[in-house]
Amino acid sequence: MNRILIEFAHPAIQKSRINRQLIDMVKKLDYVTVNDLYENYPDFFIDVKKEQQLLLNHDIIIWHHPFYWYSAPAILIEWMDLVLEHGWAYGEHGRILEGKSVLSVISTGGRREVYSKEGRNQYTMNEFLVPFKQSANLCRMEYLPPFIVHGAHTIKNSEIDAYAVQYKKVLNILGRGDIDKIEMKKAAYFNDLIE
Amino acid sequence: MYNQDFFFQALIYLLAAVVSVPLAKKLGMVSVLGYLLAGILIGPFVLGLVGQEASDVMHFAEFGVVLMLFVIGLELEPSLLWKMRKSIFGLGGLQVLFTSVVIAAVALVFGFQLNRAVGIGLILALSSTAIVLQTLTEKGLIRNIAGKSAFSVLLFQDIMVVPILAIIPVLAAFNAPGNLADTQLDKLTGVAALPGWAQLLVIIAAIAAIILLGKFVSKHIFRFIAETNLHEVFTAMALLLVIGIALAMDAIGLSPALGTFIAGVVLADSEYRHELESTIDPFKGLLLGLFFISVGASINFLLFIEDPFRIVGYVLLLVFLKFLVLLVLGRFFKLKKGYEFLFAFLLAQSSEFAFVLISFSRQSQLFEEKTGGLLLLVVTLSMALSPLLLLFNEKAVSPILARWQNKLEYDDVEAQEKPIILAGFGRFGLAVGRLLLANGFKVTIIDNNPANVEVLRKFGFKLYYGDVTRPQVLENAGIANARLLILSMAEYDNALKVAEFVRKKFPEVKILARAKDIYHAFEFIKLNVNTIQREMFNSGLELGTKALEHLGFARYEAHRSARFFKHHEDEVFMELYEHWLEDHSHFVKETRRFSEQLSETLMAEKNFSIHEADCAWDVESVREEAKASLKINEKK
Incomplete structure (x- = not known):
C-alpha cells in the first residue's frame, strides 16, 4: 500500500460543508495521514523539520484545499515556501522527493463550465494549476490530474455525499497504486478516471 | 526626675x-x-x-x-x-x-x-x-x-x-x-x-x-x-x-x-x-x-x-x-x-x-x-x-453565610449544565474571561476579592464571591460536570491545591492553569493539568520583540524570531521537566529558585541557534547554484 499524506488547508473548517465531509470520509483510512495545517500551525509557525519528515514517510502527497484567488489558502503557500527547501526538495542536490506523486484536491465555487475559455474565468482548472504542477515537477515529483469538486455554493447534500465516496475511491486507487498511467496522462480531472 | x-x-x-x-x-x-x-x-x-x-x-x-x-x-x-x-x-x-x-x-x-x-x-x-x-x-x-x-x-x-x-x-x-x-x-x-x-x-x-x-x-x-x-x-x-x-x-x-x-x-x-x-x-x-x-x-x-x-x-x-x-x-x-x-x-x-x-x-x-x-x-x-x-x-x-449564599447562587446558575468555571478574576483572569464572554460563552466566575467582585458586578459581569479552595464552593459551582476549570488566580499554592483536589475527585474535568514560573508549571504537569500558561513569559517575549524592532530588525523578522524562540522554549521546557522529575526531591529555596531556573534554562540553550529558522527564505544556496550553472553555460 502506498502511504498517502493529505496536506489539508482550510482556515475556517467549521464553516465548510464540502471539505469537512471529504476529510471525515478518509481520515480513518490506515494508509492515510491527514495533516491539518491550520489546526497544527494556528500561528503559521510551521515546524519545518517535522514536515519534512512527514513527507519522507509518505509516497503520495495531496494538497487538499478550497480554491482561493485561483490558488491555495495562505498557509499552504507558506508551507511550500518553508518546507520545500532548496538543496532538499529541489536544486542540484535536492532530490529527496524524487518519485513521489502529488495530487491536488480542490473545491471551487464555480461550476466546471465556468473554468473554460468561453466561461467567466477564461481559463481551465489545469491552466490555473500550472504553478502547482511545475512546483511538483521542480521537486521531481509526478503531478496527477486534480480531483475537483465544482459548484460548492450550490451543491446539494446528496452530491457532497457522492463526492465523498469518490474521494475515498481515489485514495483507494492511489493507495493500491492501481493506476493506468497512459489513461491518466490523457485525463483532465482525476474525477473523469473513476466514473 | x-x-x-x-x-x-x-x-x-x-x-x-x-x-x-x-x-x-x-x-x-x-x-x-x-x-x-x-x-x-x-x-x-x-x-x-x-x-x-x-x-x-x-x-x-x-x-x-x-x-x-x-x-x-x-x-x-x-x-x-x-x-x-x-x-x-x-x-x-x-x-x-x-x-x-x-x-x-x-x-x-x-x-x-x-x-x-x-x-x-x-x-x-x-x-x-x-x-x-x-x-x-x-x-x-x-x-x-x-x-x-x-x-x-x-x-x-x-x-x-x-x-x-x-x-x-x-x-x-x-x-x-x-x-x-x-x-x-x-x-x-x-x-x-x-x-x-x-x-x-x-x-x-x-x-x-x-x-x-x-x-x-x-x-x-x-x-x-x-x-x-x-x-x-x-x-x-x-x-x-x-x-x-x-x-x-x-x-x-x-x-x-x-x-x-x-x-x-x-x-x-x-x-x-x-x-x-x-x-x-x-x-x-x-x-x-x-x-x-x-x-x-x-x-x-x-x-x-x-x-x-x-x-x-x-x-x-x-x-x-x-x-x-x-x-x-x-x-x-x-x-x-x-x-x-x-x-x-x-x-x-x-x-x-x-x-x-x-x-x-x-x-x-x-x-x-x-x-x-x-x-x-x-x-x-x-x-x-x-x-x-x-x-x-x-x-x-x-x-x-457564604455556604448558605453559595447554595442560593448555585440555584441561579443551575441552568448551566456544563459550566465553565473561572477561578480568579484579576488582571490575568479578566483577559481570559473577557475573551470567553466575547465569544458568547457563559462563564461561572469566582473571585475571592470582595472589592473586585463589587466593581466587576457594576460592569455587568456575573461574578460570585467565594474561595475555590473550599471544596463546597467548587461543588456548588458544578465542578462535577464542568467543561473547563480555569485557574487564573494569583494565589499559586491555592491553585495547586485546587488542581490536586479536582484531579483526585473529578479526574475527567479539564483544567487550565496559570503558572507563576517553570517550577510552578512543573507541579501542574505532574498533576496532569491539561494546559499551563506561564504568566510572564509571553508578555516578556512581546516586549523583547519590540526591542528587536528598535534594534533594527524588520518587524516580521522580529516577530518570526520571537515565535521561533517560543517554540524552542517549549522544547526546553519539557526537557527541564524531565530533569526536575528526576531530582526535584532536592529542595530549592524560594529565593534561589529564579537563579536556579535561569542557569538551567541557559544551559539547555547553549547549543541553540536562532539562525536555523526560516532557512527556506535564505537565498544564499540558490544563488550559489545559479552562479555555478552560469559558469558552466559560459564554458559551453
Missing part, C-alpha cells in the same frame, strides 16, 4: 506594644486587641506598672484619633465624599436616632429618669472611630461596601458630638428643678454657649476657613518648605497644621477630629498628599496604639469585680442592641451577602468620644459618680469586645 519618670512610662508602653501586638497578630487578631491586652497587662489590676495617669495618657493619645481622621481625609477625594452624602446623613442619621431611642428605652426600663435615659442613649449610640477605622485599614476593608457604610456612620457621629455636648446640660437641667440649669449654661464654653443659629454660623465659618486655607494658602506654604529640602521641617509643618486645626476647633467647641478630617479632604487633591500621608502615618500609628493601651489600662476592674455578671450583662445587652439596629439599617440600605453583618459587627461597640461625653455629663451633674463609672466600664469593655466580635464574624458567621 520628671524626665526619668516620663522615659520610664514610655519604656513600659512601648515595650508592652512591641511585645503584645506582634503576638496578637501571630494569633490572627487585629492589632487593636493586642494593644488593649497590653494595656490591661500593664494596668493597675495586673502588673500595676502604670496607674492613674493612664487616663491622662489616654487624653493625650486621643490625638491619634485626630491624626487618623486627617490621614483618612487625605485618602478621600471631595468628589467621593460628595457621593457618600446619602449614606452619611441617611444611614448615619438614622443610626444615631434609632440606637439612642432604643438604648434610652431600655434605660427607662432599668429605672433611669427620662432625661438620664436620653443622655445614656445619645452617649452610647456612638461607635469607636479609632477601633473601626484601624480595623478597616488593617484588613483592607476601607474600600469595601460595608467599610464605606461604617465610615459614613462614623463621620456623622463625629459631627453629632457637638450637638450632644450642647444637649447634655439641658438634659441635666431636668434633674433638679431650680437654677441649676443656669449655672450649668454658664460653664459652657465655645459654640455650645451660643444660640442655635449662631452655632451654625460659627461652624460654617470654621469649615469654610479650613477649606479656603487648605485650597489656596497651604500649597504655597508647603512648596516653600519643600524647597528647603529639609524633611524634618516638612514633618514639623504637617504636625503644626494638624495640631493648629485641632486646637482651633477645640477652641470653638467643635470636634477636632472633624476639623482635621475636613482639612485632609481638602488636601487630598494637592500634590503634597502622599508626602503628608507618609509623614503623619507613624505618629498616627503610635498615638493610636498608645490610646488603645491606655483604654486597656484604665478599665476599672474593681467596679467589675463587685458585680461581674451584671456588668457583662450590660455590655452584651449594649452590643446586642447596637448590633440589631445596625443590622436592620444595613439591610434597609441595601447591604447584602454578609456585608450587613460585617457592618453591624464593626460598629457594635461604643465610642472613645463616650469618655469625653461621660466626664462632661458628670460635670454637668447629669449622672452621679457611680452611674458615670459604670458607663465608663461598659463602654471600655464594649470596645475591648469589638475585635472579638469581628473575629467571630470572620470565623463563624461569614462562612455560614
Whole structure:
C-alpha cells in the first residue's frame, strides 16, 4: 500500500460543508495521514523539520484545499515556501522527493463550465494549476490530474455525499497504486478516471 | 526626675506594644486587641506598672484619633465624599436616632429618669472611630461596601458630638428643678454657649476657613518648605497644621477630629498628599496604639469585680442592641451577602468620644459618680469586645453565610449544565474571561476579592464571591460536570491545591492553569493539568520583540524570531521537566529558585541557534547554484 499524506488547508473548517465531509470520509483510512495545517500551525509557525519528515514517510502527497484567488489558502503557500527547501526538495542536490506523486484536491465555487475559455474565468482548472504542477515537477515529483469538486455554493447534500465516496475511491486507487498511467496522462480531472 | 519618670512610662508602653501586638497578630487578631491586652497587662489590676495617669495618657493619645481622621481625609477625594452624602446623613442619621431611642428605652426600663435615659442613649449610640477605622485599614476593608457604610456612620457621629455636648446640660437641667440649669449654661464654653443659629454660623465659618486655607494658602506654604529640602521641617509643618486645626476647633467647641478630617479632604487633591500621608502615618500609628493601651489600662476592674455578671450583662445587652439596629439599617440600605453583618459587627461597640461625653455629663451633674463609672466600664469593655466580635464574624458567621449564599447562587446558575468555571478574576483572569464572554460563552466566575467582585458586578459581569479552595464552593459551582476549570488566580499554592483536589475527585474535568514560573508549571504537569500558561513569559517575549524592532530588525523578522524562540522554549521546557522529575526531591529555596531556573534554562540553550529558522527564505544556496550553472553555460 502506498502511504498517502493529505496536506489539508482550510482556515475556517467549521464553516465548510464540502471539505469537512471529504476529510471525515478518509481520515480513518490506515494508509492515510491527514495533516491539518491550520489546526497544527494556528500561528503559521510551521515546524519545518517535522514536515519534512512527514513527507519522507509518505509516497503520495495531496494538497487538499478550497480554491482561493485561483490558488491555495495562505498557509499552504507558506508551507511550500518553508518546507520545500532548496538543496532538499529541489536544486542540484535536492532530490529527496524524487518519485513521489502529488495530487491536488480542490473545491471551487464555480461550476466546471465556468473554468473554460468561453466561461467567466477564461481559463481551465489545469491552466490555473500550472504553478502547482511545475512546483511538483521542480521537486521531481509526478503531478496527477486534480480531483475537483465544482459548484460548492450550490451543491446539494446528496452530491457532497457522492463526492465523498469518490474521494475515498481515489485514495483507494492511489493507495493500491492501481493506476493506468497512459489513461491518466490523457485525463483532465482525476474525477473523469473513476466514473 | 520628671524626665526619668516620663522615659520610664514610655519604656513600659512601648515595650508592652512591641511585645503584645506582634503576638496578637501571630494569633490572627487585629492589632487593636493586642494593644488593649497590653494595656490591661500593664494596668493597675495586673502588673500595676502604670496607674492613674493612664487616663491622662489616654487624653493625650486621643490625638491619634485626630491624626487618623486627617490621614483618612487625605485618602478621600471631595468628589467621593460628595457621593457618600446619602449614606452619611441617611444611614448615619438614622443610626444615631434609632440606637439612642432604643438604648434610652431600655434605660427607662432599668429605672433611669427620662432625661438620664436620653443622655445614656445619645452617649452610647456612638461607635469607636479609632477601633473601626484601624480595623478597616488593617484588613483592607476601607474600600469595601460595608467599610464605606461604617465610615459614613462614623463621620456623622463625629459631627453629632457637638450637638450632644450642647444637649447634655439641658438634659441635666431636668434633674433638679431650680437654677441649676443656669449655672450649668454658664460653664459652657465655645459654640455650645451660643444660640442655635449662631452655632451654625460659627461652624460654617470654621469649615469654610479650613477649606479656603487648605485650597489656596497651604500649597504655597508647603512648596516653600519643600524647597528647603529639609524633611524634618516638612514633618514639623504637617504636625503644626494638624495640631493648629485641632486646637482651633477645640477652641470653638467643635470636634477636632472633624476639623482635621475636613482639612485632609481638602488636601487630598494637592500634590503634597502622599508626602503628608507618609509623614503623619507613624505618629498616627503610635498615638493610636498608645490610646488603645491606655483604654486597656484604665478599665476599672474593681467596679467589675463587685458585680461581674451584671456588668457583662450590660455590655452584651449594649452590643446586642447596637448590633440589631445596625443590622436592620444595613439591610434597609441595601447591604447584602454578609456585608450587613460585617457592618453591624464593626460598629457594635461604643465610642472613645463616650469618655469625653461621660466626664462632661458628670460635670454637668447629669449622672452621679457611680452611674458615670459604670458607663465608663461598659463602654471600655464594649470596645475591648469589638475585635472579638469581628473575629467571630470572620470565623463563624461569614462562612455560614457564604455556604448558605453559595447554595442560593448555585440555584441561579443551575441552568448551566456544563459550566465553565473561572477561578480568579484579576488582571490575568479578566483577559481570559473577557475573551470567553466575547465569544458568547457563559462563564461561572469566582473571585475571592470582595472589592473586585463589587466593581466587576457594576460592569455587568456575573461574578460570585467565594474561595475555590473550599471544596463546597467548587461543588456548588458544578465542578462535577464542568467543561473547563480555569485557574487564573494569583494565589499559586491555592491553585495547586485546587488542581490536586479536582484531579483526585473529578479526574475527567479539564483544567487550565496559570503558572507563576517553570517550577510552578512543573507541579501542574505532574498533576496532569491539561494546559499551563506561564504568566510572564509571553508578555516578556512581546516586549523583547519590540526591542528587536528598535534594534533594527524588520518587524516580521522580529516577530518570526520571537515565535521561533517560543517554540524552542517549549522544547526546553519539557526537557527541564524531565530533569526536575528526576531530582526535584532536592529542595530549592524560594529565593534561589529564579537563579536556579535561569542557569538551567541557559544551559539547555547553549547549543541553540536562532539562525536555523526560516532557512527556506535564505537565498544564499540558490544563488550559489545559479552562479555555478552560469559558469558552466559560459564554458559551453
